Amino acid sequence: MRPPLTTSQIERLGVRLVQGTNPTAADLELLHEVLGVYSEVLAVAVERVRDGIGISPTSRIKNTGTILEKLHRCGGHWLKSIQDLAGMRIVVRTDRRGQDAIVRQLVEVFGEDPRPPKVIDRRAAPVHGYRAVHVIAFPEGVPVEIQVRTLWQHEWAELFEKLADHVGRGIRYGEPPERWWTPEEFHAMGLDAQALVSRTYEVRVRAIETTLAASEVVDAVEEHEAAAPDDVELDAYRGSVDEVLTALRALLPRL
């Protein structure tokens, strides 16, 4: 199965998609054709994972809104090199040793393809708090990103993504929460209203900081758990994650 466009055609499509205010119907149609091919390759890759390691991942083709958002952020040329248009997600209900074992198995499943899989360890190099291990496989030459997450890594990622829905999606890229007023509107407010929006904004900043802190604590506990699984202090360490989350829960009603 071959993509309906060459790499350079996909690159040019990406550039056109972010020119002007809205993509043309013809370019969206072309993008849909590309996504359709990715979807077929992904379905077969999911079967290989299921047959190869007995795990049934969920899968998705990246949604068009997020593709366009990322093209605007990274530049249209990025479309040709995007590696997560097609993706699977596996949540591992063991510790990091189990996570590593699944990653090794996935590398084996896709190891015979002409282009070998690539492993990206975002535990060692987290992105704005996000930790996981990603395996990029290349079935039929098409990149398929397989996210392998421990339960904590996964639940943190979903929590942060949902927080981004509330306070602004830029936080996923390290940006501050969005302001919902302009400087002119702020100056036109009374002092009480100014104080109220300032306090609410500060709560949002603290909620982001606290969520990021939770990721750090999870990382430390998971690392220790993998290194010393029999440590009698582990339960106490795990409790430290809940302490941070308790602080976060107290902030959420005030967002």
Add this chain to the structure above:
Amino acid sequence: MTDVSHFLLVYDRDAGALLRTQRYDIGADAMRARFAAEGEFSGRPEIEIVALAAESEDDLLVTHGRYFLSLTELADRMR
């Protein structure tokens, strides 16, 4: 091929809530429905339209809970 279901979700980020969930037996049908929904909600950047494949809706609740659960519920889930 094993039994996989395909789900079209239409999610409102601002409201933090699902507007629509539809189930399909065939992935291509879900993708077609996704593209149609993208046309329907064109110009609404707060609307996220996604087609997901999973063995069950319960699996989706685990791996894509953000679409189904509130921020508080997600924080409570993480223990």
